[in-house]
Amino acid sequence: MKTRRSCCCVVLLLVAVLLAVLTVLLLLWRVRCQGDNVFPKAAVAADSQRCSEIGRNILLEGGSAVDGAIAALLCTSLVNPQSVGIGGGAIFTIYNASTGRVTVINAREAAPWNLKAEVMSGCGPFPKPDSGPQWIAVPGELRGYKEAHQKFGKLPWKSLFEPSIKLAEHGFPFPEFLRNLSLHPHMYRRLKNSALGPLFFKGDDLRQNVTYPQLAKTLKTIAEQGPETFYRGKIAQDLIRDIQGSSITLQDLKNYRVSVMEPLTVSLGDYTMYTPPLPSRGAILGLVLNVLKGFKFIPESMGQRQKAQTYHRIIEALKFGNGQLSRTIARRHRSDETDLLSDEFAKLIQQRIDNRAHEPEYYHTGPQAPDKYGTSHVSAIDKDGNAVAVTSSINYLFGSMIFSNSTGVILNNQLADFCAADGTFPDFKAVAGQQPPSSMTPSILISKSKESLMVVGASGGSMIISAVAQVIMNKLWFGLDMTGAIQKQRLYVNGSNVLRFENGFDEEVQNEMKERGHVKGLPIPLPSVVQGIYRSSGCVEAVSDARKRGKSAGY
DSSP: OHHHHHHHHHHHHHHHHHHHHHHHHHHHHHHHTOSTTEESSOEEEOSSHHHHHHHHHHHHTTOOHHHHHHHHHHHHHHHSTTTOOTTSEEEEEEEETTTTEEEEEEEOOBOOSSOOGGGGGOSOSTTOOOOSGGGOOBOOHHHHHHHHHHHHOOSOHHHHHHHHHHHHHHOEEOOHHHHHHHTSHHHHHHHHTSTTHHHHEETTEEOSEEOOHHHHHHHHHHHHHOTHHHHTSHHHHHHHHHTBTBOOOHHHHHHOOOEEEOOEEEEETTEEEEEOOTTBOHHHHHHHHHHHGGGOOOGGGGSTTTHHHHHHHHHHHHHHHHHHHHHHHHOOOHHHHHHHTOHHHHHHHHHHOOSSOOOGGGGTOOOOOOOOOOOEEEEEEOTTSOEEEEEEEOSSTTTTSOEETTTTEEOOOGGGGGOOTTSOOOOHHHHTTOOOOBOOOOEEEEETTSSOEEEEEEESGGGHHHHHHHHHHHHHTSOOOHHHHHHSOOEEEOTTSEEEEOTTOOHHHHHHHHHTTOEEOOOOSSOOEEEEEEEETTEEEEEEOGGGTOOOEEO
8 A cells, every 4th residue: 555655656746847847848948939029939020010919919819820911911001001002912922831831822913904005105214104093003912812811811801900990990190110201302292292192191291190091991891891892892993983094994803813823942951942933033032042052151151251252242143133134024934933043053153253243244134124112021920830921012102102082092003013124115915914023022931840930021122132132141041040130231232233232231341342343332222121030949030120110029
């Protein structure tokens, strides 16, 4: 009897010790995963704290990463309406942790089938194209949301809209970034005198609070009846009536379809990067990184002795990427993009990178359209490890500057992306129904063990590719955490191969690049904005770019 009691005591003692050890390990894990941008389970990184928190709350309610991302984007259309909205389009890259598969959902806007003649003469010269209804392409945003939600959502469709409907109805203080942008001398007069003026201005002054009463009604209808009311119902009819001068018809809205696509893949050491195919320029991002991985960068590559050579190689790879941009506009075949991403092509470019800069012809760089700014990105990961990178846009700042009074929708100007560098517009028959090329490159990188995952993307128009490439390199090759990888100053090589640096960029490197023959331009006026998440060893580091006053949220 005593022996039996002793055995029971030993077992109970072992159980108690085991529970104590597990408790300590759990506490250590939670402490290890604490920090400003670090969370133990899940997170959303949008370009404003308010919208990151709305996305996080959706995750807390049991929503998937896609649910959180959609809710955050709907919020962003209110907080940063200059960048994104249901009058635009989006590209999703989605990782399903249970199957290990990555899916791309392409909801980029499309050209209407009967374009108006005045579009042909409006492309140039710079600073054209001007704002106006003739540049509006068929919005794809809501059908993209619906496709992503049907395939990967968990919460009811309506619940994703409710937080933003409340915001639109009750209003909120004018966001700092939007305020500064609206008061900028270049933007103030254009915005105030546009159809959007009454939305943001009272007389000559900005309103204290932002409300969207008509958009709130539209979102409520879409939440209750589904997106088809935007494409076939009363909202569609009101929208077409409000945008007189556009080529879009009710039939264009009705016939719009999203595309579910296989991502392009690039091997980057222990990671595989998944990025969208055309109309995205994910192949260019992949090409740049595929070239640079051959130099076997390590943290010491950014040390005092090597950083100038490292930056020179990065710049040269970006120039060769520019050399392929004009070619990819016409590419419509998957095989062409696959050739761009081959190791053989990367090695050919590596061999052409020496210690000097060269003329544009050396990189096969031709004339390219002027730089553009705009767009918004959201990265999200849920407690089950599902992840989404989604980039959305209405193109230029405030899109076409056209506001539908009946629906409260701000319309895109994506047809401007068809404009060639010489100020011409393509043949109508070639463009009808097509999607313009886009620098949006929402990407997901997964380690071979599936233990580590990066979700990343950017806004900033033509600066997106260079921004995303530098953040990936900063994290994977140069040893920075995700916060450091995103906040570090960046450079940009524009379409004419002119270098532009962010304010505060290393002066020594800038001087060295000039000595090597690179052409230096003016500082970047409106930088690209990156949202990224890195999950490893059970911790989630989610970072919203401080360049847009963003902050992530998680739990």
